[in-house]
Amino acid sequence: MTDAVSTKATTSRGRNRAERILAAASEVFLEQGYGAATMSEIGRRAGGSMQTLYRLFGNKEGLFRAIMEDKGAQVYGQMEDAAIFEKPPEQALYELGVRLNELILNPENLATHRIVMLEGPNHPELQRIFHDNGPGRARRVLSRYFEAECRRGRLNLKDVDAAAGQFLDMVKGAYFLPAILGRLGASSEIDIPSSVRQAVDIFLHGAACRESGS
Structure with missing residues (x-):
């Protein structure tokens, strides 16, 4: 059960119902896009009454927010684990970088990114919700880690906030844009651990050669 669902319903039956609605909404958004998706189609696929759908989530924006809260918890929840704050930077940044790449390269998560990129200009609420539960959430967590x-x-x-943004851009830079554009090579060509290790090394130690004796 996700946090977003647990805040919408308190009984087991209600939680199951909310989960079915969110699954249907995610399916419709991915197939049709946010603008073209309708509450009636989401309700039809979820089954049950439209009254319950509106009572639990209000409207399309409420549904999208709940979906992004769930995705944010899945993608960035590990970053908020208190244990990560006890690990040294080399280890913590590597683990977080690998986890982040594995999840943002998931086909469903890539599809969500594309929806926000394509429809965000016409639906500013998408950009706000996506940022608060995605990149913005990761940056806030990493800023706190850097500060500690x-x-x-x-x-x-x-500037720990700027550093957090710079690291996140570095660590996902090798594969994220090609994946979004549909130009990522075969899975055999993808080496997330090596890419992340290089990003962490450059971030922590730089890339310039040191002069002998310095």
């Missing part, structure tokens, strides 16, 4: 590491003396960052 600076207090420990293991990192020296002037």
Whole structure:
């Protein structure tokens, strides 16, 4: 059971109903896009009464928000695990980078990104909801981690928020854009661990050669 569903219904039957509605809504959004999707089609696929659908989620925006809250919990929930704050940067950033790449390259998550990119200009609420539960959530969590590491003396960052954004862009840069454009090579050509290790190494240690004796 997801957090978004648990806030919408309190009984087991109600939670199952909410989960069916969200599954149907996700299916319709991915097939038809946000603008073309209708509450009636979502209700038809979910089964049950339209009254329950509106009572639980209100409208399409409410449905999309609940879906993004669920996806945000799946993708970024691990980053909010208190245990991650105890790991040194080399290990923590590597683990987070691998997890992030594996999840953002999931076909369903890529399809959601495409919907927001294509329809966001006409539906600003999509951009806001997506950012708050996706990239914005990751950046906030990573900023807190960097701030804690600076207090420990293991990192020296002037702007932890900017550094969080820069690292996230670096660590997903190898595969995310080609995947969004449908130009990602065969799975045998994808090496997420090696890509993430290089991103972490460059972020923490830089890429310039050091002069001997320095």
